[in-house]
Amino acid sequence: MDRLSNTVRPYAWGSTTAIPELLGVAPTGEPQAEMWLGAHPGAPSRLDRGTSTSVDTGESTDKGKGAGAGAGEGSGSGEQPLSAVIDADPEAELGAAAVRKFGPRLPFLLKLLAAGSPLSLQVHPDLAQAREGYEREERQGVPVDAPHRNYKDANHKPELICALTPFDGLCGFRAPEQAADLLAGLAVDSLEPYADVLRAHPEEAALREVLTAVLTADPAEMAATVTEAAAAAGRLGGAYEPYATIAHHYPGDPGVIAAMLLNHVRLQPGEALFLGAGVPHAYLNGLGVEIMANSDNVLRCGLTPKHVDVPELLRIVRFETTEPNILRPEASGTGEEVYETPIDEFRLSRYVLAPGADPRDLTTAGPQILLCTAGAPRTNGLGLAPGGAVFVPAGETTELSGTGTIFRATVVV
Incomplete structure (x- = not known):
């Protein structure tokens, strides 16, 4: 188990206060839009195998609190990207079943998302559309970092947003x-x-x-x-x-x-919204935990100065009325509350640990990222504060104890 250091992305639409308040650090005055947790090449989490597996008391704020484990403000000399750790031995980190099913890469990206103003109105392709679009732009020689490039990779990008505060968005056609x-x-x-x-x-x-x-x-x-x-x-x-x-x-x-033309949706804390391929949507305001397939394919409809490819957008959008499906976590006898989706690349669940609750066994055959959003839970002796997170390799014995709220990101294998 490895404690993670994570990067906060300063997109212009980000809140200046929401992520700092969660992490318990002073705002910088600049927008802090997304904290990325995972192995995406754009901002992979970092870990230090030399020290992060040791048991601590949770009293050392250096790595237990948001400034070290959450905000990505610098890195220790022994830190390396999670992506490099996975590349070195995919089966050991992800599990043989996950590698067979998804390939030798972490198939999801977890985020803290803090919208202070509306994000772009957008839609994502399905897997076949993403593969076809990516191959087409590769054949055309469009640089992957070109502003007018639509397909950065050959993957789809289903996503789930779970509200930590009241959260406003647009989802699907009225x-x-x-x-x-x-x-x-x-x-x-x-x-x-x-x-x-x-x-x-x-x-x-x-x-x-x-x-x-x-x-x-x-x-x-x-x-x-x-x-x-x-x-x-x-x-x-x-x-x-x-x-x-x-x-x-x-x-x-x-x-x-x-x-x-779209439905306006307001989520209350703990409620979630799943967004599949072809569904136009936008996040307007609020703080949430977001998880998605590990992709960066976005076709924009507006509310952005970025490129809008209208013909390609119209090819991808599903022109059908969609009633927003607000998800609430389904409790199990193990204390895990699962947000059910039709996607195997990610599975998001939540543990809310009350004082005196029995420890929970989180051992599983796939990789996990555990993110604390409240309280002071412990994972195998590691104390976590809000914004703190750990990466758990496949099959590693994992026990959750203490009090607080943990979001668990894993895969379905």
Whole structure:
């Protein structure tokens, strides 16, 4: 078992306070958007096999608290990337069954995500689409780091977000009639044709036609429409409040109108949302634990200065009404609360340990990352504070004790 040091990514949409408050450190004044836990090449976690397996009392804040184990502020001289440790002996770290099923790489990426402002409106490809898109761009010679590249790898990117605070997001298309009512309620003349299409056409055709029209409209005309719609949303409040907020952060962006086609969702702490391929979505505000397949494939619909490839986006989006499926953890007799998804690359669960609770056996055949979000639990004698995490190789005997909340990320083999 290895204590992890993890990198915090300073994306502009990140909260300046949420992750520091969880870690128990002073804010820097800069946005702190995501803390990555895993072996993704963009920011792999680090570990020190020379010292991190030793038992401690949990009283040494150097490695037990967020500044050392959570925030990624520097690294010890003996630290090495988790990716390098796995590459050196995949079967020992991941287990033979996981290597056979997923290959010699950790198949998931775990994150703490802190949204202070809306993220881009986006969608992810399924596995076949990702493979085809990646191979196509490779044949075309598009550099993998090019701003206009859509497919960074050949993998899909299903994901699950579990709220630690009240968490707002957009997920899946509303019924066209509901979207038409929302647009019509703004009383903006230039939105009336969209509302008419949503009411007059079959579901798939209506959603496709309106999203296409919004994303391909004359930029100046659409910016004027968004400005007028944002002012109306601000006056009306209520159901329109999220869109007024989005427009405040992205003035004139066509994604503001596209967002009105989607369901607004508010998660309470402990609730989660699974996002599969082809489902348009965006996170708006809040702190959560996110887990995803180890991929960086994103096709954007708006709310971003980054590249928007409209034809490819329209090929990937599933134009169907989706009722957001809010997940609540399913308790088991072992104390594990599981967030059930149809994905094998990751499995997220939670342990909430009350004072005096019996130790829990977490030994499993696959790799694990254990992340503390509250209290002072212990794993095999290692004390963890909020934001602290450990990597557990496959098959290693693992006991969880103490009090607090632990999120467990592993695989299905």
